[in-house]
Amino acid sequence: MNIQNFPNSQPNQSIGETIVSDVIVNVCNDNVARRARVREHVNPLAKKYSTAIAPPIWEEVYGDWSQPLSLDIGCARGRYILQMSQLKPDWNFLGLEIREPLVDRCNQVRDELELKNLHYIFCNANVSLAGLLPKGSLQEVTVQFPDPWFKRRQQKRRTVQPDLVVTLAELLVPNASVLLQSDVFEVAEDMRQHFEVNDNFVNMAGAGSFADESVFPSHVPTERESSVISQGLPVYRAYFRRK
Numbered sequence: 001m002n003i004q005n006f007p008n009s010q011p012n013q014s015i016g017e018t019i020v021s022d023v024i025v026n027v028c029n030d031n032v033a034r035r036a037r038v039r040e041h042v043n044p045l046a047k048k049y050s051t052a053i054a055p056p057i058w059e060e061v062y063g064d065w066s067q068p069l070s071l072d073i074g075c076a077r078g079r080y081i082l083q084m085s086q087l088k089p090d091w092n093f094l095g096l097e098i099r100e101p102l103v104d105r106c107n108q109v110r111d112e113l114e115l116k117n118l119h120y121i122f123c124n125a126n127v128s129l130a131g132l133l134p135k136g137s138l139q140e141v142t143v144q145f146p147d148p149w150f151k152r153r154q155q156k157r158r159t160v161q162p163d164l165v166v167t168l169a170e171l172l173v174p175n176a177s178v179l180l181q182s183d184v185f186e187v188a189e190d191m192r193q194h195f196e197v198n199d200n201f202v203n204m205a206g207a208g209s210f211a212d213e214s215v216f217p218s219h220v221p222t223e224r225e226s227s228v229i230s231q232g233l234p235v236y237r238a239y240f241r242r243k
């Protein structure tokens with residue numbers, strides 16, 4: 001059991017003292033509702049997350065695959081793209097999440113709402129993204145409040161790594177948007193620096209600067225973002241464009 005002292009970790013008293021970093025969610029498999037234990041954080045470098053998944057047939061996933069595609073990496077319960085997909089029905093939305101029960105639940109909600117422009121995939125984005133989508137198929141990517149992994153020896157578990165930025169440079173079309181957010185200054189700065197050192201991206205707020213919330217006019221807050229804002233805590237945002 002990996003118990004990290006992350007700021008968003010809430011001890012879950014209802015499931016006992018030995019599982020303090022897990023949460024219980026309702027999931028549904030084969031039309032049988034059940035409650036499943038979902039780990040609060042998983043180690044993306046663990047062996048079981050090291051195999052790349054095969055891409056689906058995208059034309060069968062979305063009602064209209066020719067629509068612009070927005071990718072949310074680390075979508076958790078998927079509420080952000082659930083809302084965005086309804087606000088922007090002429091776009092497709094894809095969420096990647098490493099905790100499988102959350103993905104099962106997200107896709108069930110998607111089906112119940114009969115949304116044809118929304119899809120969630122269980123995978124390790126750092127392992128699977130490169131082979132998942134055709135080059136030049138993405139118009140937008142968001143990485144919002146990724147797990148912070150504070151300890152220096154664990155920072156290689158963070159989602160935004162140089163290889164991920166290289167992959168995104170291949171997948172994003174020219175002029176595509178990149179929104180990065182965190183309530184942890186050092187994590188936001190780490191993400192911003194990884195994009196700034198890659199020549200394919202330009203920081204719209206100017207090198208070394210964070211952006212204000214007005215940069216993303218159609219943006220709705222993520223679950224973590226709402227929680228942070230309601231506590232009066234700062235959010236650090238960086239906004240890039242693919243050159």
Ligand SMILES: C[S@@+](CC[C@H](N)C(=O)[O-])C[C@H]1O[C@@H](n2cnc3c(N)ncnc32)[C@H](O)[C@@H]1O
Nearest residue numbers: 044074076097098124125144145147222223224
């Ligand atoms: C702190 S949550 C933020 C959720 C959401 N973006 C928000 O702002 O409310 C970070 C999410 O990223 C997921 N995650 C972490 N590493 C990942 C990886 N390598 N691939 C896919 N998802 C990952 C975690 O399981 C978790 O659900």
